[in-house]
Amino acid sequence: xxxxxxxxxxxxxxxxxxxxxxxxxxxxxxxxxxxxxxxxxxxxxxxxxxxxxxxxxxxxxxxxxxxxxxxxxxxxxxxxxxxxxxxxxxxxxxxxxxxxxxxxxxxxxxxxxxxxxxxxxxxxxxxxxxxxxxxxxxxxxxxxxxxxxxxxxxxxxxxxxxxxxxxxxxxxxxxxxxxxxxxxxxxxxxxxxxxxxxxxxxxxxxxxxxxxxxxxxxxxxxxxxxxxxxxxxxxxxxxxxxxxxxxxxxxxxxxxxxxxxxxxxxxxxxxxxxxxxxxxxxxxxxxxxxxxxxxxxxxx
Amino acid sequence: xxxxxxxxxxxxxxxxxxxxxxxxxxxxxxxxxxxxxxxxxxxxxxxxxxxxxxxxxxxxxxxxxxxxxxxxxxxxxxxxxxxxxxxxxxxxxxxxxxxxxxxxxxxxxxxxxxxxxxxxxxxxxxxxxxxxxxxxxxxxxxxxxxxxxxxxxxxxxxxxxxxxxxxxxxxxxxxxxxxxxxxxxxxxxxxxxxxxxxxxxxxxxxxxxxxxxxxxxxxxxxxxxxxxxxxxxxxxxxxxxx
Numbered sequence: 001x002x003x004x005x006x007x008x009x010x011x012x013x014x015x016x017x018x019x020x021x022x023x024x025x026x027x028x029x030x031x032x033x034x035x036x037x038x039x040x041x042x043x044x045x046x047x048x049x050x051x052x053x054x055x056x057x058x059x060x061x062x063x064x065x066x067x068x069x070x071x072x073x074x075x076x077x078x079x080x081x082x083x084x085x086x087x088x089x090x091x092x093x094x095x096x097x098x099x100x101x102x103x104x105x106x107x108x109x110x111x112x113x114x115x116x117x118x119x120x121x122x123x124x125x126x127x128x129x130x131x132x133x134x135x136x137x138x139x140x141x142x143x144x145x146x147x148x149x150x151x152x153x154x155x156x157x158x159x160x161x162x163x164x165x166x167x168x169x170x171x172x173x174x175x176x177x178x179x180x181x182x183x184x185x186x187x188x189x190x191x192x193x194x195x196x197x198x199x200x201x202x203x204x205x206x207x208x209x210x211x212x213x214x215x216x217x218x219x220x221x222x223x224x225x226x227x228x229x230x231x232x233x234x235x236x237x238x239x240x241x242x243x244x245x246x247x248x249x250x251x252x253x254x255x256x257x258x259x260x261x262x263x264x265x266x267x268x269x270x271x272x273x274x275x276x277x278x279x280x281x282x283x284x285x286x287x288x289x290x291x292x293x294x295x296x297x298x299x300x
Numbered sequence: 301x302x303x304x305x306x307x308x309x310x311x312x313x314x315x316x317x318x319x320x321x322x323x324x325x326x327x328x329x330x331x332x333x334x335x336x337x338x339x340x341x342x343x344x345x346x347x348x349x350x351x352x353x354x355x356x357x358x359x360x361x362x363x364x365x366x367x368x369x370x371x372x373x374x375x376x377x378x379x380x381x382x383x384x385x386x387x388x389x390x391x392x393x394x395x396x397x398x399x400x401x402x403x404x405x406x407x408x409x410x411x412x413x414x415x416x417x418x419x420x421x422x423x424x425x426x427x428x429x430x431x432x433x434x435x436x437x438x439x440x441x442x443x444x445x446x447x448x449x450x451x452x453x454x455x456x457x458x459x460x461x462x463x464x465x466x467x468x469x470x471x472x473x474x475x476x477x478x479x480x481x482x483x484x485x486x487x488x489x490x491x492x493x494x495x496x497x498x499x500x501x502x503x504x505x506x507x508x509x510x511x512x513x514x515x516x517x518x519x520x521x522x523x524x525x526x527x528x529x530x531x532x533x534x535x536x537x538x539x540x541x542x
Contacts (some may be wrong), residue, residue: 036469037440134341161386161466163340163495164533165540189467190496192533204469233502234481250474253501253531254520292470299471 001060002027002152002183003048008057010043017043018054019206025185025199030178032197033187034291040206041187042082045156048185049079062151075103078145082157085141088130092121092140095129096147103148113180114143117173135166142173146182153177155186159193171196191292202295209298214291221289221297223247223259226267230279239277243270250296257293258284304331306458306489307352312361314347321347323512324361329505331457334480334490336500339509340540345493346462348509352491353460354378366457379407382451385462389447392436396427399435400450407454414453421449441472448479452488459483461492465499477502497533506532508539515539 003025010018017040025031033041046052048061050070058065064072086095096118100107111118121139124132129140138158145153155174159167171193178184186197194200195214202209202217210217230236236256240249247259258270267284274282307329314322322344329335339345350356352365354374363370366380390399400421404414422431425445435443444464451459461480465473477499484490484504492503500506500520507517516523516539520532527535 036472037467039469157467161341161463161495163343163540164497164536165340167495168537189469191470234478234485237478237481250471251477251502253498296470299469 001025002029002062003031003185004058004060005044005048006058008044008047008054008059010040010047010052010054016206018047021057021203021206021208023201023208023211025183027183028178028181030174030184030186030196030198032194032200033185033203034189034191034194034200034295035187035203036189038205039203041203042156043206044203045079045081045154045185045187049077049154050074075148076150077152077154078148078150079154080141080145080156080158082160086129086137086144089128091126091128092132093125095140096143099144100147105148107147110147110149113149113177114146116176117146118143134162135169138162138166138170139173142170146177150182152183152185155184157187157189159188159190167193191290191295194291200291202291202298204295204299209295217291217294218289221294223297224265225287225289225293226258226260227252227255227283227285227287228258228270228274229255229281229283230274231281232279235277236274236279239274239279243273245270248297248300250293252290252292255287257287257289305329306331306367307335307363307365307491309352309363310361312348312351312363313359314344314351314356315359320512322351322358325509325512325514327507327514327517329458329489329491331489332484332487334484334492334502334504336503336506337491337493337509338500338506338536339493343509343540344512345509349460349462349491349493352377353381353383379454380457382454382456382459383462384447384451384459384464386444386464386466387462390435390443390450393434395432395434396422396438396446397431399446400453403450404453409454417453421453425449441468441476444468444476445472445479448476452483456488458489458491461490463493463495465494465496473499497531497536500532500536508536510540 001024006022008018008021035041047054048059050066050073061073062076096107117139121136159170174184199213201211237251240246240256240258245261247261250257271282271284305328310326311324312322313324337345351358351370352363354370354377358370365377368376400418401414422428465476480490505519507514523535527538529535
């Protein structure tokens with residue numbers, strides 16, 4: 001096991017940040033920790049990177065114990081924290097050289113690992129990190145986390161606040177790193193990114209809601225799900241919420257995802273109800289649940 | 301205001317030295333509309349928004365917001381709009397009650413009006429038990445819902461929302477959008493930026509900025525037809541990747 005977490009708990013005063021967390025990450029796996037702000041993702045990263053001591057439980061990273069072998073862990077992992085962590089008044093090149101030196105290596109020694117990321121920011125290598133755009137900062141931070149060739153890479157919300165184009169590029173980079181044998185634990189609040197992981201853990205309020213492959217998690221959704229649309233979105237949501245047989249009603253882009261309480265549900269009944277509520281162009285079609293549907297179902 | 305357009309922007313440009321952050325953008329937003337203002341990081345959204353809320357002066361072009369000119373009447377704009385950003389909205393070390401009172405004061409509401417508004421807002425959000433809690437102790441989702449309501453205290457004509465739902469859990473994110481719908485339904489214009497492309501689908505119309513220019517502007521449905529794709533995410537990827 002590349003990462004093994006057993007019954008880890010951590011509280012800050014009376015706030016339970018992590019509540020009996022257990023899971024394993026296999027070697028070479030791309031594992032996603034999916035949950036909103038305040039779920040406990042960062043606390044777990046800090047425990048695993050030996051920056052914080054858990055109240056209870058055991059954890060190992062790259063077969064080293066987080067308490068007894070913390071120095072070995074620090075040499076074997078790369079950590080990219082959520083908040084931009086580089087030195088703002090050093091240049092791109094200086095930041096990278098600094099991190100290489102700290103880990104007793106050189107940029108040249110592991111250049112092959114960062115090459116395809118670094119060449120994208122190399123034209124700006126004399127620019128100070130503080131003056132880079134969001135996407136470039138993120139690429140530099142990833143290079144700095146990789147420069148000592150870590151066995152395990154921890155990425156805490158690398159794509160938060162990043163636009164869809166840069167997010168897509170970032171995930172393509174992660175896939176390439178995975179192929180080079182690096183185990184990756186990545187957290188994100190974007191549910192659509194979950195589908196790109198080998199396995200995911202859904203986390204909320206310090207508890208794991210479910211762990212499985214993205215496909216299996218979606219398969220566990222307990223109800224049939226329907227896309228409902230009509231001419232007026234706000235009125236549609238209001239009407240569906242008032243419908244006595246509704247099990248769940250969530251806006252999803254141009255549709256509302258609707259599930260019904262009854263075992264036998266005839267969409268025609270709902271169609272008539274909505275039309276009686278002055279909605280036009282009503283369409284009801286069966287659809288496949290997403291990770292986000294499952295998350296909301298589990299978090300209810 | 302010309303007819304029902306509460307935001308009228310014509311050839312608006314902002315340059316920083318020889319860098320053109322906003323390049324000759326033109327668009328209108330109607331009263332009661334939910335207008336999505338999208339673009340990649342660094343495309344110029346924030347710069348454009350700063351000009352519209354009266355805190356940055358354009359290099360050239362014209363814009364009227366809530367009927368006021370961005371050059372001459374920037375102070376009047378500020379009185380007639382609400383603004384909420386993901387990064388900063390409320391004072392963490394003030395209580396819920398203190399934040400509402402403080403913002404009410406800033407907007408120049410009378411004491412009685414602040415009190416009435418506060419009671420109404422606290423009831424609508426179900427915050428009765430948390431009124432004397434520090435804002436720092438609230439979960440992020442609650443904070444964002446409260447910040448949204450506070451930005452509406454003075455009944456502005458337009459509310460500007462800069463990535464209001466970043467990092468918020470999926471259920472609260474939807475509750476937040478229901479608040480947006482409700483607000484727009486009452487006639488307030490909502491001008492919103494987001495990186496969640498499913499939220500782009502919730503907007504009446506959407507503009508997409510690329511390198512300082514507005515490269516697309518229409519309803520989500522028409523944009524998807526135009527680019528022959530199934531989702532706003534794909535529209536965005538097609539445009540921003542060039």
